[in-house]
Amino acid sequence: SAVISQKPSRDICQRGTSLTIQCQVDSQVTMMFWYRQQPGQSLTLIATANQGSEATYESGFVIDKFPISRPNLTFSTLTVSNMSPEDSSIYLCSHGGQGFTDTQYFGPGTRLTVL
């Protein structure tokens, strides 16, 4: 599978600020996804990052709060906007194919703490 990297690996931010997380894959992939994992919880899908078009957001997540870009088939960014302490989580990107049997592979994650 393609290797995924994320930057930054962790950050501590002040309330009201924004943070952009980068996800880089070492080869072209069809699908890229962004997840949130709150402390002690499982993974929740935020959105599917679509190359060249607007991301597809899951219920409870909106573009104004979590704008996503995907300019090409190897790169995506997630911005967490106007942060509050409730946004403190691990943010993970993953990649996979389009078929329902295709596996998803995860990046190392970004641990975000909002003070």
Next chain:
Amino acid sequence: QKEVEQNSGPLSVPEGAIASLNCTYSDRGSQSFFWYRQYSGKSPELIMSIYSNGDKEDGRFTAQLNKASQYVSLLIRDSQPSDSATYLCAVNINNAGNMLTFGGGTRLMVKP
């Protein structure tokens, strides 16, 4: 009812024993199922995928799927302390492309 359910644990087993992890799902039409392992502070890593009813074996791991009863399980034989982690069950709900819904995870502790 949650779409994918797991017992949160912790499940504690002695070293060398068989660990049995279970997962139930709500969408009867789901066709693909995945088990991920997540060590504390790390991202999930794929252990196995299963698509057909029955057993699928890979080394010490066996995935079992029963679509009629809507459950999928993971057996770990000869459990080792290094198997101590949270195990996440993921299901492709509604066969929505490659989108996965995760269970809450089961924490496994293997005691030497």
